[in-house]
Amino acid sequence: MSTPLRIWHPFTNAALDPAPVHVVRAEGVFLHTADGRKIIDAVSSWWVNLHGHANPRISAAIAEQARTLEHVILAGFTHDAAEELATRLSKWVLGELTHLFFSDDGSTAVEIALKLAVQHFQNVSRPEKREIVALAHGYHGDTAGAMSVSDDSPFTEPFRSMRYPVHRVHSAYCHRCPIGLKRETCHIECAQQIEALLAERDERIAAVIVEPLLQAAGGMIVHPVEFLQKIRALCTHYDVLLIADEVLTGFGRTGKMFACDLANVVPDLMCLSKGITGGFLPMCVTLSSDRVESAFRSKDRRHTFYHGHSYTGNPLACAAANASLKIFDDEPVFDRIASIARIHAERLSYLREMHQVGDTRHIGSIGALELCAEDPGYLSALRPKLYDFFLRRGVLLRPLGNVVYVLPPYVIEPEELQRVYDVIVEAIETLL
Numbered sequence: 353m354s355t356p357l358r359i360w361h362p363f364t365n366a367a368l369d370p371a372p373v374h375v376v377r378a379e380g381v382f383l384h385t386a387d388g389r390k391i392i393d394a395v396s397s398w399w400v401n402l403h404g405h406a407n408p409r410i411s412a413a414i415a416e417q418a419r420t421l422e423h424v425i426l427a428g429f430t431h432d433a434a435e436e437l438a439t440r441l442s443k444w445v446l447g448e449l450t451h452l453f454f455s456d457d458g459s460t461a462v463e464i465a466l467k468l469a470v471q472h473f474q475n476v477s478r479p480e481k482r483e484i485v486a487l488a489h490g491y492h493g494d495t496a497g498a499m500s501v502s503d504d505s506p507f508t509e510p511f512r513s514m515r516y517p518v519h520r521v522h523s524a525y526c527h528r529c530p531i532g533l534k535r536e537t538c539h540i541e542c543a544q545q546i547e548a549l550l551a552e553r554d555e556r557i558a559a560v561i562v563e564p565l566l567q568a569a570g571g572m573i574v575h576p577v578e579f580l581q582k583i584r585a586l587c588t589h590y591d592v593l594l595i596a597d598e599v600l601t602g603f604g605r606t607g608k609m610f611a612c613d614l615a616n617v618v619p620d621l622m623c624l625s626k627g628i629t630g631g632f633l634p635m636c637v638t639l640s641s642d643r644v645e646s647a648f649r650s651k652d653r654r655h656t657f658y659h660g661h662s663y664t665g666n667p668l669a670c671a672a673a674n675a676s677l678k679i680f681d682d683e684p685v686f687d688r689i690a691s692i693a694r695i696h697a698e699r700l701s702y703l704r705e706m707h708q709v710g711d712t713r714h715i716g717s718i719g720a721l722e723l724c725a726e727d728p729g730y731l732s733a734l735r736p737k738l739y740d741f742f743l744r745r746g747v748l749l750r751p752l753g754n755v756v757y758v759l760p761p762y763v764i765e766p767e768e769l770q771r772v773y774d775v776i777v778e779a780i781e782t783l784l
């Protein structure tokens with residue numbers, strides 16, 4: 353027999369990182385391993401799982417769909433599951449967002465939003481409006497365009513030559529304020545930089561892309577709502593499109609269905625993925641306002657959006673998304689999120705007092721603590737030690753360098769979440 357191919361794991365260095373843990377099944381918040389361990393998935397398997405692993409309602413919906421229609425090309429065709437999803441989502445998104453474009457993952461949702469913004473201005477005969485503004489500490493995915501709008505990091509370092517130029521402006525990282533102010537007394541002066549940029553280059557700028565209220569991979573940085581509101585107002589004033597990358601924040605993560613809802617902000621384009629299928633199948637949608645879409649509805653064929661992926665609008669993924677949204681309708685999902693949020697707030701208020709902890713942050717179902725480290729950042733030497741410590745105690749947490757965060761499926765029980773925090777406290781006392 354030939355030697356089986358070896359799996360090249362993502363974000364993994366086979367020379368430095370431990371061998372992968374073999375999972376044989378999962379249920380609720382637990383991963384069951386081949387060697388008989390039970391691990392709490394406190395990161396929702398890269399932030400995708402909402403209602404628990406192997407959720408029976410979502411599994412059944414996928415099985416049922418697979419018996420009926422597994423896939424059909426979406427160019428020139430449509431199907432029930434996609435139409436149902438469009439209807440179900442319209443209940444949650446604000447009325448100004450009128451169209452949805454399907455694709456496969458968070459990165460492609462971002463690529464599409466950026467391309468739509470640029471082609472929108474091309475189609476309305478303003479081709480000079482094509483530059484993009486993005487925030488410091490932003491992360492929008494690993495494909496070339498998504499890497500371009502993401503901030504510099506060890507992830508993007510080898511690909512400098514492949515990234516197109518963007519305007520990079522301050523984010524509202526209050527713990528490490530880019531202009532040295534204190535949140536208690538500031539007036540969001542960090543937004544003055546983007547204001548000056550838009551005032552100077554509004555004729556050239558097509559869009560601003562943000563992770564609304566929470567910059568995730570950049571270190572779980574929570575922004576004041578006023579920062580997002582200010583950016584919305586500036587974009588409107590200078591006729592620049594606002595792209596909200598809600599790939600992580602969507603579907604309840606911040607306590608409302610979308611982070612933009614918390615700030616009463618409506619973007620022109622919105623990227624959704626990760627939790628959209630409840631964590632079962634890869635899919636994303638890019639939502640657009642009528643204004644953006646109408647520039648593509650034209651008698652000139654060159655105004656068409658020539659973009660599509662083979663599995664666009666896949667019926668199985670749509671069925672999973674519909675089942676997940678039904679769970680939002682029928683079960684107390686927002687009560688579960690509120691209960692998680694209470695535990696984050698309580699445990700983090702104590703953790704903040706530990707001398708090893710520099711800052712704590714939380715929003716909705718996400719809690720984070722920034723540990724004091726000599727080498728802060730993703731490559732901090734603390735990261736592998738913490739990861740290993742947590743795993744040995746049966747908890748899956750993947751610190752972002754010296755930032756430990758907890759982002760569990762919504763079905764986690766209070767005592768399970770308390771256990772996760774107990775392990776974090778133990779790790780800090782042992783390792784720092």
Ligand SMILES: Cc1ncc(COP(=O)(O)O)c(C=O)c1O
Pocket residue numbers: 457458459460462491492493494563568569597598599600625626
């Ligand atoms: C805000 C944000 N945008 C985009 C992405 C990329 O999503 P994907 O990994 O599905 O391509 C991520 C992934 O973590 C993300 O957090």
